[in-house]
Amino acid sequence: MSFFRLLRAVLKNIRHMRLLLAVSRSLDALAVLKLIICFDRLGVLELMNEPRSVDDVSEFLGGVKRRDLLMEMLLTLKEAGVLVEEDSGLRVDWRRVEKVRAMREKQISMRVFEVLLRGVENVIYSTVLNVLRGVDVDFVSPEVATVLYFQRQHPFFDVARRFALELGGGRSLEGKVILDVGCGFGAGTVTILNYLNFNCHLICADFYPNVLDECACTLVKPPGSPVKQLRELDNVEFTLLDPSMKSKWPIPDESVDVVFSFDQFQWSHKPQEMMNEFSRVLKKNGILLLTTSIRRKRKRSSIDVTTRLFGANKAYSKKEILTLLKNAGFKQGRIYLSSFVVAKK
Numbered sequence: 001m002s003f004f005r006l007l008r009a010v011l012k013n014i015r016h017m018r019l020l021l022a023v024s025r026s027l028d029a030l031a032v033l034k035l036i037i038c039f040d041r042l043g044v045l046e047l048m049n050e051p052r053s054v055d056d057v058s059e060f061l062g063g064v065k066r067r068d069l070l071m072e073m074l075l076t077l078k079e080a081g082v083l084v085e086e087d088s089g090l091r092v093d094w095r096r097v098e099k100v101r102a103m104r105e106k107q108i109s110m111r112v113f114e115v116l117l118r119g120v121e122n123v124i125y126s127t128v129l130n131v132l133r134g135v136d137v138d139f140v141s142p143e144v145a146t147v148l149y150f151q152r153q154h155p156f157f158d159v160a161r162r163f164a165l166e167l168g169g170g171r172s173l174e175g176k177v178i179l180d181v182g183c184g185f186g187a188g189t190v191t192i193l194n195y196l197n198f199n200c201h202l203i204c205a206d207f208y209p210n211v212l213d214e215c216a217c218t219l220v221k222p223p224g225s226p227v228k229q230l231r232e233l234d235n236v237e238f239t240l241l242d243p244s245m246k247s248k249w250p251i252p253d254e255s256v257d258v259v260f261s262f263d264q265f266q267w268s269h270k271p272q273e274m275m276n277e278f279s280r281v282l283k284k285n286g287i288l289l290l291t292t293s294i295r296r297k298r299k300r301s302s303i304d305v306t307t308r309l310f311g312a313n314k315a316y317s318k319k320e321i322l323t324l325l326k327n328a329g330f331k332q333g334r335i336y337l338s339s340f341v342v343a344k345k
């Protein structure tokens with residue numbers, strides 16, 4: 001069943017498969033590039049022209065409270081060959097830095113993320129310093145959210161969301177009740193509506209009232225009708241969720257056919273509670289379509305380090321995701337291309 005589902009999704013997206021695969025394979029390298037950019041902007045690469053210890057770097061940055069995370073950054077860059085051991089310290093290897101930087105222009109999978117990389121260069125490196133200094137980031141910071149908003153306009157994300165929908169049953173999802181958790185400003189919401197010819201009941205849910213307001217004002221063009229705001233559509237409703245997960249979401253038990261959550265799960269600091277809510281609101285045999293970057297097997301993962309440095313909770317391993325699913329009562333769970341989780345209640 002899972003094989004045929006994957007086969008159908010691949011065939012339907014055959015034009016985009018090369019890009020989807022290339023992006024999935026380049027996520028680790030992308031994360032290394034983000035770390036290089038941050039260290040460059042913070043002056044750490046220049047400092048590391050000479051061999052330096054973690055304490056040297058920590059002192060240089062000043063006020064570092066997350067020494068563990070700084071250590072992870074350094075070790076990740078060491079594993080990527082960007083830093084090399086010398087005289088019991090770490091020194092930068094500029095040739096390797098240039099190699100990774102060159103990928104930014106050469107590889108189409110990297111070019112997809114140009115907006116994000118510019119964001120890291122211009123503002124996000126300061127968020128990273130804040131995180132290292134121990135500033136509590138309960139929610140995505142405004143600068144990260146803004147960069148992500150513009151990044152998410154890239155057509156690749158429309159392709160990725162459609163791939164997720166395809167894995168979840170494709171056009172058979174027409175007429176279903178779909179909950180879009182972490183709808184953000186509505187980019188995914190628009191994809192779902194267009195993909196299903198506006199034939200579904202869509203619940204847009206987010207954790208901030210202002211984000212939900214923005215989403216409600218997003219423009220769409222239903223077939224045979226003029227351009228409308230999402231809030232004008234009869235088949236779309238909006239729900240504010242409690243990010244602390246202390247209270248149940250205002251959605252009845254077993255009332256939803258599909259829970260769709262794209263690039264949101266890693267932000268939550270209450271992953272099991274959130275998974276339990278996905279399960280509670282889903283009808284029996286309902287489907288969860290969760291898209292989030294899954295860390296590879298290795299102990300240290302560049303994807304996880306950058307996820308945390310950007311203020312999110314963490315990037316999960318395959319095993320962690322499968323355990324969360326099992327604990328929440330999902331029957332089957334599959335992960336495709338290290339990002340697309342499909343599970344049945």
Ligand SMILES: C[S@@+](CC[C@H](N)C(=O)[O-])C[C@H]1O[C@@H](n2cnc3c(N)ncnc32)[C@H](O)[C@@H]1O
Binds near residue numbers: 140183184187188261
């Ligand atoms: C990059 S946006 C994803 C938007 C949208 N799903 C899309 O496809 O573009 C990240 C989402 O994570 C949510 N988020 C941020 N911090 C959170 C937290 N602490 N708990 C739960 N969700 C959070 C945001 O509200 C936002 O909807």
